[in-house]
Structure formats: structure tokens, C-alpha cells
Amino acid sequence: MNNKECPRCPLNLGDWKEGEYFDRCNNCGYEEDKRQPIPLYAPGFGSEKEYDLETIDRFGSFRVFISDKDIQSTEPPHVHIKRKHGSRDHAKIWLETLKFEYCFGFKVQEKKDIKNTVEEKQQEYLRKWYELKRQAGR
Numbered sequence: 001m002n003n004k005e006c007p008r009c010p011l012n013l014g015d016w017k018e019g020e021y022f023d024r025c026n027n028c029g030y031e032e033d034k035r036q037p038i039p040l041y042a043p044g045f046g047s048e049k050e051y052d053l054e055t056i057d058r059f060g061s062f063r064v065f066i067s068d069k070d071i072q073s074t075e076p077p078h079v080h081i082k083r084k085h086g087s088r089d090h091a092k093i094w095l096e097t098l099k100f101e102y103c104f105g106f107k108v109q110e111k112k113d114i115k116n117t118v119e120e121k122q123q124e125y126l127r128k129w130y131e132l133k134r135q136a137g138r
Contacts, residue, residue: 006030056128058084059117066129071136077129081114093118095126 004016006025015026023032056079057064064079077095089105091114098119103111118125 053080054128054132056125057121060113062114062117064118064125066132068136071129071132077126079118079125079129081118095122095129098122 004023006016006028008030009025009028017024017026020034022034024030053065053067055063055065061083062081063084064081066079070078070080078092078101079095081091081093083089087105091103091106091111092101093099093103093115094101095118098115100111100115103114106114
């Protein structure tokens with residue numbers, strides 16, 4: 001019996017099962033995650049440099065992001081799309097022309113869904129791109 005209080009359980013009996021990654025209230029089943037968040041980063045190509053990824057949207061099983069390396073570069077506005085769960089599938093799409101620079105591992109219908117979503121949210125993504133550029137002083 002642990003004296004820790006449950007934020008969801010009205011009884012607050014302090015009956016917790018402690019685990020390595022989660023603690024669980026034995027009364028209501030509430031689980032508390034003890035893991036530390038891992039920052040998103042990716043290795044730079046051809047270097048040991050790592051750079052931060054700014055997630056700007058999520059849809060379906062996809063994550064849309066812009067890297068700080070992109071913001072520092074002189075490339076036109078674009079976004080990267082990956083699956084949420086550690087897949088190697090990856091796409092890069094230019095925001096002004098809505099053309100893929102590359103698109104690896106996605107099915108034909110997924111590619112269409114990605115393009116349609118980016119087209120629908122084009123103005124939102126462009127605003128975010130230029131906001132990140134302004135914050136970086138570029």
C-alpha cells in the first residue's frame with residue numbers, strides 16, 4: 001500500500017501498484033506514466049549534427065513537421081510527413097506548388113490523402129513556416 005493520492009479516484013485510498021514505467025491505482029485503474037518524454041530529433045545527412053523537428057499537425061496516422069534545418073536553409077516552404085509510429089515511410093511536399101520532392105513507402109491512396117490534406121491546410125502550413133522563420137530571425 002502506497003500513500004500516493006490518485007487524481008481521479010474519489011476515495012483516495014492510496015492503494016497503488018508501482019511499476020517500472022507506470023504506477024496504477026488499484027481502486028479505479030488510473031495509470032500514471034513515469035517515463036520521461038523523448039525529444040524528437042533526426043540525424044543530419046552526412047554529419048553528426050542532430051536537429052529538432054517541429055510537429056505542426058497530425059492527421060490519420062501521419063505527423064506533419066518542419067525541421068530547424070529547413071528553417072535555416074534557403075529552400076522554399078515545405079513540410080515533411082511521416083507515420084506516427086516509427087515507420088521509415090517519409091514524404092516531402094513543397095507548399096507553394098503542392099508537388100512531392102519525394103514520397104517513400106506510402107500506398108497510392110495514402111499519397112493522395114497526404115496531398116489532399118496538405119492542399120486543404122496549405123495556408124495554415126505556410127503561416128507556420130513563416131512564423132518559424134521569423135522566430136529564427138531568418
